[in-house]
Amino acid sequence: MVEDIPVSRIVVESGSMGRVAYARMAPNEDLVQGVEKLCLAEGFKNAFVRGALGSLVDACLGTLDGQCQHVVGPAVEIVSLAGEVRSNDDGSLCASLSGVVADTQGNVYGGPFVAGSNPICMTFEVTLEEWLPGQTAN
Template sequence: MARRIIRHPGPIAPERTSAVPGSAVPLRFTLEPGQAVDAAIAKGFADAGCGGGFVEFRGGRCEPFQFVMPAASPDDLHAAWYSETFAPNGVVEIERACAIVGWRDGRPFIHCHGVWNSRDGRQMGHMLGPATIVAEPILVTGIGSRSATFDALPDQETNFTLFEPAPFAEGIAGDSSFRVLLAKVRPNEDISLAIEAICAQRGIHAANVYGIGSLNEVRFSGGTRVQSHATEVLIRRGRVTSVDGLPQASLDIDVVDIQGRIFGGEIVRGDNPVCVTFELVIEPAAD
């Protein structure tokens, strides 16, 4: 199969993946009405003493609500960009969403992709947390870390500010009995093979995988193809299992393309390169 490559404006970083281990805290808390989604999530993390990680929510209502979708870049400063901001009228019903949680400019920050329903129909994209307000209590679950986080840093290769896994300086030792990896995959790396390499380097043979990112076109195992170089992706079910003693990843995703079309299903291992970035939380599991 021909390898799809997307050219970014900056120098190619030599390290194509990065990962930071951290002790982990199971999270379960409620986003309270009247709060912005990002502030409500930040409060839940702060209450648990966590610096970073992920949360997911299935269901929930927000009003007002704002989001963007992937788009072609209007210039040569980036390989992809964002659409105009969409602000559906009325209450928006969240179907499924996942937020990677970390820090930007010294403040808590979330990167959230999801699928929702509004008066405009079923939509998917990048939720704008500061402009989206919780309308009714929303239960969220996830995994936080008190010793690892994601820091939003300028990225020379893509010319974006992107999350990078990092130790959390305020971390508390001995906070939990199990550990996770906070990880990132760079452009043009196949997402499944990159996850396998991250796990193999750390002796992980089985894991649950959570995360969001972008892929350069998408190839599904059922034969469907998404012909869009810029996409927004949400892992709805990710697993690593041991096959012949080696870790092998299987990812079931939701994805939206530049036209706003939503696709879903299991993707082809070895034929789904990252477009801009992919942020992951990898939870080791029993073989």
């Protein structure tokens, strides 16, 4: 059964793309928090993930029932990564990242990455593109 999305939850936003940042994140840094730190360092208030390459020590992916699916490494490979970073009203940033990972036996898992639970294995490269929302009419 497909649930109808209430009109009040639909948001359409116009804007433009800004700068691009390509960075390498260090071992044992958390994937989600590292992307947030990268945006802070570059002055991005909002951004989209445009590409990524690397592996995690272990992975923790959120499930529909609010639990965490733990994928044991070492070297859980990230097959794909997508997501965005948005600024909160207080100026803090929140990354919402989802992806597909493969364990050492080749089994694949997908879902949202849980912040604080996805340490980078050796290195991790990520490309972010700044999003500049347009002015809203009052």
